[in-house]
Amino acid sequence: MTEYEGIVPALGRALDKRGYSALTQVQRAVLELEPKGADALVSAQTGSGKTVAFGLALAPSLLGGEERFGPAAAPLGLAVAPTRELALQVKRELDWLYAETGAVVASCVGGMDIRTERRALERGAHIVVGTPGRLCDHIRRHALDMGDLRAVVLDEADEMLDLGFREDLEFILDAAPAERRTLMFSATVSRTIANLAKNYQRDAVRITTAAEQKQHGDIDYRGFLVAAQERENAIINVLRYYEAKNALVFCNTRATVNHMTARFNNRGFSVVALSGELSQNERTHALQAMRDGRARVCVATDVAARGIDLPNLELVVHADLPTNAETLLHRSGRTGRAGRKGVSALIVPQNGRRRAERLLRDAKVRVEWGNPPSAEAVLLRDDERLLADPNLGEKVHEDEIDFVRRLLGEYGAEQVAAAFVRLHRGRLSAPEDLSEVAIEETGGREERKPRREDFAESVWFSLSVGRRQNAEPRWLIPLMCRAGDISKREIGSIRMQQEETFVELDAASADRFVMAIGPHATLENGIRATRLDGAPDLAPSRPYAKPHGGKPFRRDDRLGGYDKPAGKRKFADKPHGKAGASRDGDAPSAKPWAKDAKPWAKKDKKAGKPKFAKPAGAGKKKPARKPKD
Incomplete structure (x- = not known):
């Protein structure tokens, strides 16, 4: 990797050990930045190698031409991320990338023990990675010395602004030295991002990668139309059909996350939850369970899953439609990373198809609509996976020969094979029977619904x-x-x-x-x-005398109420008069359903007002208080 100009040799060796054979587009663009050491505003999609990109770009500024760092003191580099998971992930990436430089990388994230972080900062660190709120706390308490800072990186800057961290970011950037280098990475560059860059960067170079212009080609988008009441059953069939090593199910609320987690757990899936109500320790354990294979399904909210990287994530399921196109791309970008293939499945109720199509159009993504996998399709896919199991092609080991012959001798090959199939299927969750939904072609346009x-x-x-x-x-x-x-x-x-x-x-x-x-x-x-033989014979409108004289008003037989052709009236559905009906006797009350609503609330005929009992003691003069001695 050292043939690339601008890469520090120690970092090049780290890339070789990691198995890198080529740099991604965003990594090459950052290294080829002109002039060298300039500020940059980079837009690139998730999964494009942004963390390694800014790690490579910052090395010359942080090391100052040296091969290794000196003793750790006040930090030289600062990386800011929107969520705890993303911050810890960035720290892990920088740990191996800077391993041969002797760098000390410290983390400052919400949910962790602030006293432990303070002691780590007192011992010294070359690079600090943190979330905006916790970094502001350390700066205000004078635990984080920003005086020697040479470079600042804002990762997922658009997400930090969406989460309301603008003031915290401005506070952090104001506390850093004015001559620092500032790199901003964002999936999209909105007006607020551009204004932030204008205020806190100096002659920033704008870098746009092709990944921003078209969605990652390694993601296969699928749209599944379902009956509204069968959404959860459809998700179960999708999970069973693909049987991904890791699957991520996105929900819009914490309550839905909890409900889905309980449902999947009852159906036999190894599932974990990831939402904002969990402690940092619980969230860390959930992600670790996904990485080491103890769990295969993670149900998460958008904020909790922002920026997480699961190496074997093959399936993303949108249980709830995202709110905008950017969120759709961020969700789907969790899979199809580093050249691996992935599937992004949208579970859409019938009445939500038009909204989903608008969302996909804004994200410049095309899908083929269809029904989710049926129970028969899931079982057929199970049989295909069983026949492709590599264990069936392996030779019988010497220590297995005697027992295999004994099984075949006592039960026969057919009986043993049937038992094997039953054991295999018994470990899997049974698929659900789903209703078939008619898939209509819309032609890419929203057609007007026919009126009644x-x-x-x-x-x-x-x-x-x-x-x-x-x-x-x-x-x-x-x-x-x-x-x-x-x-x-x-x-x-x-x-x-x-x-x-x-x-x-x-x-x-x-x-x-x-x-x-x-x-x-x-x-x-x-x-x-x-x-009826024809149209109904509605009675013609006929005038009704207005109570107490005045202009007449007319009954509208289509509505069963009253119209106001004969004079100005405040309410068209309520006739004049205290009784709420005309004197002809056949006009309805203004509220016929309230005819006998409160028979006990009778009025006094003389006074015209309800009678109320006088409070006990009312009207009596209180005795004068005696002065105290």
Whole structure:
């Protein structure tokens, strides 16, 4: 690796030991920076080798031409990361990269013992890696000396601003020497990032890698449409179908993380959780369990999983859709790293497809929509993996020959093979049966939903319930869908009267509705449905005298209420008058459902106000207090 100009020899040897054969695009771009030692604003996606990139770029400034560091004192370099996990990951990367330089790398992150960190800073460190809040604490307590600082790196700067660390970052940069070198790394460069760079960098060079312009080609995006109530079952089938060494399931809230973790644990998955409510020790143990193979599924929130690197992560599942395109790319960027292939699966309810397509369009990502793996597909994939098991191709060892012959002699080859298959399948979680969802082609555009009034032909039905029985469309529509085997898209206009309700249905679904409700034509709760020969004969509007004289107002039979053609009225659905009805006697109350709501709250006919009991002792004059002796 030493043939690359600008790499310190000690770091080149570390890269050789690590197995590096070539530098990534962002690493080459940082090394070829002109002029040498200039500030830089770098935009690159996750998984592009940013940590090694700024480690290589800072070495000449920190070492000052020397091969090794001298005794540790005040720090020479500072790296700031948004989360604890990312900060500790950066520290691990710098540890091996600077191993031959004798560098002391210290960490200052929230959730860890601040006294231990303070003692480490007192002993001295060449490079400090930390989170914004904890670094500010150490600076204010004069535990972190910024006087000798030569370089500052802001990793995932966009995420730190999104998390509200702007003031902390400005405080840290203001405390650093003015002549320092400043490198900013961000997946996207927004206006706030550009303003921060303008205020705290000097003639920064803008570096844009191709990774920012197109999503990582090693990630295979899959879109799975599911029924809303089958989301969790679909995730179980996706996890079972791919059987990834490591899988990351993203949720939007901590409550969902806890629920999903419990559900997967009950189904036999080795699962851990990663959310902000866990202590740093718990989060560290969860990630370590994923790295050493004790756990294979991690359920996490966006903030908790920001920047984590799991070497064997092959599958990312979006249980909840991310809020924006940047979050989608950050989530998916956890897999498909360093040339490895990965899958990013979006679990999308039917009614969320349009939102998902807008999200994918903003992220410049294309997916093929389909149904999640069925139970049959999962079992078939299990059989394929079993047949490809390398153990089946190995030779029988000498210490196994006697027992193998004994098994075959007592049970036969077929019986032994069947037992082997049963043992293999018994260790796996059973897949779920899922409903098949129709996949419609949208052509890449959002099509207008047909309106209920767009029926070419329609049939009207009369239901034996109206406003006087508290009928409302919000419960009539689901009732008709359940009893009549129709969808809400097949229901058109609804005209509600006092004693009945007229409902328009698409003509194509009318016969199916009649067959579903049976010969008695009765829905739930004894509601009768009668098919009409044509459109309903709504009574013409007729004037009603306004109580106590004045201009008349008219009843609107379509709404079962009152319109206001005859004068200005404050409320169109409430007639004038104290009683809430006209003097003709057949006009409805303004709130018919509240007719007998509170029969006990009777009013005094004379006073017109409710009677209230007088408090005991009210009106009595209190005796004068005697003066104390």
